Amino acid sequence: MKHSRKKSKRQTKQKSVIYRTVLSSKDHPTAEQVYERAKKELRTISLATVYRVLKDLVKEGKIGEIIINKQSRFDYKTAYHHHFVCLYCGKIFDIDIPMCDIAKEFVEGPGHTIETAQHIFYGKCKNCREKEKK
Numbered sequence: 025m026k027h028s029r030k031k032s033k034r035q036t037k038q039k040s041v042i043y044r045t046v047l048s049s050k051d052h053p054t055a056e057q058v059y060e061r062a063k064k065e066l067r068t069i070s071l072a073t074v075y076r077v078l079k080d081l082v083k084e085g086k087i088g089e090i091i092i093n094k095q096s097r098f099d100y101k102t103a104y105h106h107h108f109v110c111l112y113c114g115k116i117f118d119i120d121i122p123m124c125d126i127a128k129e130f131v132e133g134p135g136h137t138i139e140t141a142q143h144i145f146y147g148k149c150k151n152c153r154e155k156e157k158k
């Protein structure tokens with residue numbers, strides 16, 4: 025009994041540190057990056073634990089998950105938004121576009137209901153374009 029309580033307390037701590045790590049990461053980190061950052065506070069944590077906790081947090085709706093190049097990226101922002109991925113530096117930008125009426129018409133017209141959407145735009149970011157000009 026005593027042992028399991030101790031274990032669940034540790035799990036609660038791990039979860040809150042991982043949650044805080046994602047909230048303070050505005051760069052849409054991978055699980056490996058969250059692991060590297062969380063390790064500063066949780067020295068003994070394993071990558072497998074980080075994966076599991078991240079999946080739980082996504083299921084609970086506390087953090088977002090986007091798949092880019094077949095890799096999961098985690099997002100502090102859970103409100104409806106889209107992403108722009110730079111093909112040159114790999115940075116991911118948040119793009120705020122409200123749900124578009126035309127998309128609504130085409131998807132909901134045949135009778136479906138949109139609950140969420142994730143658009144990913146690819147191109148060259150502002151920073152990379154400026155670098156090119158020089």
Ligand SMILES: [Zn+2]
Pocket residue numbers: 110111112113114115148149150151152
């Ligand atoms: Zn770029």
Ligand SMILES: [Zn+2]
Pocket residue numbers: 052099101105106107117118
């Ligand atoms: Zn985002």
